[in-house]
Amino acid sequence: MPSHRHVHDDLVGPVRPSGLVVPRRRLLQGGLALGALAAGAPLLAACGDSETNTQESDAVPDHALLAAFPQSVPHIPAGVPSRLPYLVSDRDGVPLAEIAGDVTFTISQDGKELGTVDVAPRMDGVPRAYLPVSFTFPEPGIYDLTATYDGSELDSTIEVVDRARVGPPVVGEALPPVDSPTVERTLQVDPLCSRVPACPYHSTNLQDVVGKGKPVVMLIATPAYCQTAVCGPVLDLLMAQTEGRTDLEVLHQEVYKDPKGQRDLNDAELAPVPEAYQLRFEPVLYVTDRAGTIVARADVTVDRGELTELLALAV
The missing domain is CATH 2.60.40.1930 (Macroglobulin (MG2) domain)
Incomplete structure (x- = not known):
C-alpha cells in the first residue's frame, strides 16, 4: 500500500x-x-x-x-x-x-x-x-x-x-448473496472502486444475481491500497477478459468502507462483502455456476492463462 x-x-x-x-x-x-x-x-x-x-x-x-x-x-x-x-x-x-x-x-x-x-x-x-x-x-x-x-x-x-x-466461502458451497454496494446505493463505501479510472463492475447488487441464471464472477480487491503488486493486475486482467461478455455477472468489491477517512488502515471498517465473508486477506476471486455454487476460488494472484481457465468453469 x-x-x-x-x-x-x-x-x-x-x-x-x-x-x-x-x-x-x-x-x-x-x-x-x-x-x-x-x-x-x-x-x-x-x-x-x-x-x-x-x-x-x-x-x-x-x-x-x-x-x-x-x-x-x-x-x-x-x-x-x-x-x-x-x-x-x-x-x-x-x-x-x-x-x-x-x-x-x-x-x-x-x-x-x-x-x-x-x-x-x-x-x-x-x-x-x-x-x-x-x-x-x-x-x-x-x-x-x-x-x-x-x-x-x-x-x-x-x-x-x-x-x-475457515471463515470465507469455499468451493462447492453456495456463494452467499450479500447486499453489496452499487453506484446507485453505495452503502457508505467510498471509494466504490479505488482503481483509476474506476472499473465498470459496480452497477449490480450481489444479492440480486446469485443463482439467478447467470454465473457470477466476483473479485474482492483494493487496487489503490494493496501493497502486494497483484491486486491491480488481477482486476485489469479480469476487465480485459470479460469486456463485452453478457453471459456472466461480473462484480468487483472493494475491501475497505472508508479508507480515505483513516490515518491508519488498521482502523478502517471493512466493506459489506469482505466483512460478511470474514476475509482475512485479499485479493480473492470467486467464480460460480448458474445455480450460484462456487466452482472456483483463486486467492492472491491469478495470471492471464489461469484466469481464462477459471472463467471457463463458469459456463
Whole structure:
C-alpha cells in the first residue's frame, strides 16, 4: 500500500504451522510479505518468528518455496478442493519473475505419501511467477509438500483444519448473496472502486444475481491500497477478459468502507462483502455456476492463462 506499508513475515516463507493470530484488518491491509517488494526491498525467505520461519542449516539454498497464502489464520479446509499458490525465491529470498518448467509437488502426512501434483508455472501478466497447487486434503492435520526445482529440494509444511474453522466461502458451497454496494446505493463505501479510472463492475447488487441464471464472477480487491503488486493486475486482467461478455455477472468489491477517512488502515471498517465473508486477506476471486455454487476460488494472484481457465468453469 502506498502510504500504509505493513509486512507480515508469518505469511510468506518456509511454512510452519503457527498459533499466531493477526487481526483481520491488518492481514487484509498487508496481505502478504510480498509487499516488501513494492518498496524495492528483498524478501527474506527465513524472516519472521524464529519458531515458524527458521533456517535449519547455515547453508543458503539456491531456491526456496514461498507460500503466497495466509499462514496465521485457519485457511486450508479438509475435504475441500484447495488452490495454494507458491512462489519460488532465489538465494536472496526474492521471488522469481520466471519459473522454468513444470514442478512436481509430493504431498505427504506423517511420512506417508498421499499423492503428487504436476504444476505448470503461471507468469502471464503478473509481476511474479507462481505455482498454483491444487489438492484436496482428506482430513485436518499437518501436511508436508516437497518439490524439486533446479536441483534443490524445496519443502513446505502446512496446517489443514476443519471446514468450520475457515471463515470465507469455499468451493462447492453456495456463494452467499450479500447486499453489496452499487453506484446507485453505495452503502457508505467510498471509494466504490479505488482503481483509476474506476472499473465498470459496480452497477449490480450481489444479492440480486446469485443463482439467478447467470454465473457470477466476483473479485474482492483494493487496487489503490494493496501493497502486494497483484491486486491491480488481477482486476485489469479480469476487465480485459470479460469486456463485452453478457453471459456472466461480473462484480468487483472493494475491501475497505472508508479508507480515505483513516490515518491508519488498521482502523478502517471493512466493506459489506469482505466483512460478511470474514476475509482475512485479499485479493480473492470467486467464480460460480448458474445455480450460484462456487466452482472456483483463486486467492492472491491469478495470471492471464489461469484466469481464462477459471472463467471457463463458469459456463
